Amino acid sequence: MADITQLLQSLITGVGVGLIYGLVGIGFCVIYNASGIVNFAQGVFVMLGGMICHALLTRLGLPLVLAAVLAVPIVAGIGMLIETLVVRPMWNRGATMFAIILATLATQIMIERITILTLGDQPRSFPEFTPGGPLKLGDIAVGYQLFWILGCGALMVGLLWLFFTRTRTGRALRACSQNREAAALLGIPVGRMLLVSFALSAALGAVAGILVTPTQVTAFNIGTPFGVNGFIAAIIGGFGSAAGALAGGVLLGVLQAAAIVLFGAGFKNVAALSTLLVVLLLFPSGIFAGFKGFKRA
Amino acid sequence: MTGVAPANAPAVGTVRTPGVTTAESPLLEVTDISAFYGRVHALKPTSLHIGRGELVTVLGPNGAGKSTLLRAITRLTPASGRIAFEGRDVSGLPTHRLAELGVIMVQEGRGLFGQMSVRENLILGAYTRPGGDMDKQLGRVFELFPRLKERIDQISASLSGGEQQMLAIGRALMAEPKLLMLDEPSLGLAPRVASEILATLGELNRQGLGILLVEQKAPLALKLAKRVYVLSLGQIAAELPASEIRSHHDLARYYLH
Numbered sequence: 001m002a003d004i005t006q007l008l009q010s011l012i013t014g015v016g017v018g019l020i021y022g023l024v025g026i027g028f029c030v031i032y033n034a035s036g037i038v039n040f041a042q043g044v045f046v047m048l049g050g051m052i053c054h055a056l057l058t059r060l061g062l063p064l065v066l067a068a069v070l071a072v073p074i075v076a077g078i079g080m081l082i083e084t085l086v087v088r089p090m091w092n093r094g095a096t097m098f099a100i101i102l103a104t105l106a107t108q109i110m111i112e113r114i115t116i117l118t119l120g121d122q123p124r125s126f127p128e129f130t131p132g133g134p135l136k137l138g139d140i141a142v143g144y145q146l147f148w149i150l151g152c153g154a155l156m157v158g159l160l161w162l163f164f165t166r167t168r169t170g171r172a173l174r175a176c177s178q179n180r181e182a183a184a185l186l187g188i189p190v191g192r193m194l195l196v197s198f199a200l201s202a203a204l205g206a207v208a209g210i211l212v213t214p215t216q217v218t219a220f221n222i223g224t225p226f227g228v229n230g231f232i233a234a235i236i237g238g239f240g241s242a243a244g245a246l247a248g249g250v251l252l253g254v255l256q257a258a259a260i261v262l263f264g265a266g267f268k269n270v271a272a273l274s275t276l277l278v279v280l281l282l283f284p285s286g287i288f289a290g291f292k293g294f295k296r297a
Numbered sequence: 298m299t300g301v302a303p304a305n306a307p308a309v310g311t312v313r314t315p316g317v318t319t320a321e322s323p324l325l326e327v328t329d330i331s332a333f334y335g336r337v338h339a340l341k342p343t344s345l346h347i348g349r350g351e352l353v354t355v356l357g358p359n360g361a362g363k364s365t366l367l368r369a370i371t372r373l374t375p376a377s378g379r380i381a382f383e384g385r386d387v388s389g390l391p392t393h394r395l396a397e398l399g400v401i402m403v404q405e406g407r408g409l410f411g412q413m414s415v416r417e418n419l420i421l422g423a424y425t426r427p428g429g430d431m432d433k434q435l436g437r438v439f440e441l442f443p444r445l446k447e448r449i450d451q452i453s454a455s456l457s458g459g460e461q462q463m464l465a466i467g468r469a470l471m472a473e474p475k476l477l478m479l480d481e482p483s484l485g486l487a488p489r490v491a492s493e494i495l496a497t498l499g500e501l502n503r504q505g506l507g508i509l510l511v512e513q514k515a516p517l518a519l520k521l522a523k524r525v526y527v528l529s530l531g532q533i534a535a536e537l538p539a540s541e542i543r544s545h546h547d548l549a550r551y552y553l554h
Binding site for chain 1: 371373391392393396397401402404408409410411412413417420421422424425427468469472
């Protein structure tokens with residue numbers, strides 16, 4: 001049985017990874033709210049964030065800050081390309097949501113293959129943003145990168161909040177999430193909002209990928225686990241709620257960390273999927289929507 | 298209410314040349330518009346027009362195709378046929394482009410953004426007027442509907458039915474429309490509230506705003522309207538001056554009582 005120090009150490013790491021899940025979960029929500037589409041290519045934005053930042057660092061020799069700052073708009077651009085080349089044509093032809101969602105899944109596989117061909121299949125990483133560390137709190141060690149994740153995560157959430165409540169485009173996106181027809185009747189170009197949502201969502205994924213890469217490795221295939229866990233985070237929070245997705249992500253990260261310490265590394269995914277099943281069974285609208293128990297509608 | 302189109306002489310009965318902008322062009326001219334829901338021909342080829350500054354009512358029982366007509370005009374529902382606005386062919390334009398031109402519709406059920414405040418709903422109403430004087434626009438709406446000012450920071454879903462309808466109309470006015478189309482605005486409202494809202498619509502019309510009012514049963518709406526279209530089984534069964542509806546025994550019995 002693990003001792004308490006080991007458990008606390010893992011929980012702190014879990015919070016960091018959970019925030020990353022939360023950012024991916026928010027990415028799911030942004031697109032879903034604007035269009036009703038669940039973009040299963042969400043995980044590749046995390047992968048691309050890390051991979052492109054690494055490529056800018058090593059191949060172009062850019063400083064880390066510049067590489068990180070440049071990688072975000074590049075991934076946002078790729079998100080816009082996915083919207084324009086894959087989602088928009090299907091959306092305009094009135095394809096079923098099921099078909100569009102499958103197409104995003106196919107896009108993920110395609111981008112992973114392109115990544116192998118262009119950047120290679122070897123895992124890679126880059127240094128933490130602040131060298132040195134970790135910070136010792138008694139027997140617990142906290143890496144500096146965790147503070148970057150916490151800080152940037154908070155900054156992203158703050159900026160998103162300002163964007164959605166204070167800007168014309170942000171308000172229009174929220175309007176689309178609540179009533180797309182009414183939004184169009186007021187002159188809001190619902191189609192363009194879909195493009196904005198893909199850009200925003202891809203940028204969020206890229207930030208998550210850049211933040212998390214120094215704490216582990218990135219490779220062409222990390223998109224799926226981050227995508228799945230981000231998706232679970234969004235469901236825990238009640239699909240569509242950004243704050244819920246963030247909290248859901250942290251909860252998921254902490255539960256996974258606890259499961260690894262208490263039962264072994266093989267239980268990481270068991271913990272995630274069990275959490276998903278329990279939430280779907282007891283809180284079908286997310287844990288913040290209230291306990292539904294076994295009541296039937 | 299300023300900011301709406303100036304009152305021009307109603308163009309009823311004037312000769313119109315499609316596709317040519319002239320002073321006589323009606324505000325809206327719909328020619329042979331037709332829409333399907335799956336295999337159901339919900340709206341058979343239908344033509345109507347609204348003059349500048351005119352208030353026209355479309356009456357019809359449930360399922361007659363009234364909402365489909367408005368949805369077809371605003372392109373929420375795919376439809377064939379020609380639509381001209383201020384003499385310009387706008388048949389191919391999507392919903393949001395029509396709104397930019399000044400065609401604003403208040404949906405049945407009001408179509409509010411329920412989780413947003415009254416203020417945010419109103420601000421979104423002015424989406425097509427970026428850079429406009431927001432406070433001035435809000436002031437105009439509050440003059441018409443003072444209750445909205447009292448509820449400014451309230452979530453719109455928590456408003457009463459009447460207040461929600463006021464917000465829906467107020468939000469539409471924030472766009473400074475040239476043509477306001479309303480789908481059953483009095484539905485589900487207490488008679489006193491409904492007449493208050495219709496009186497406001499009458500006032501807006503006197504100030505020059507073109508209005509297309511769709512109602513199921515509407516003695517009040519008929520008092521405001523100059524002309525009436527009666528829709529039945531997806532097509533226009535009659536077009537007549539509102540004042541004449543009393544002389545048609547069947548129509549008067551159905552729509553006035």
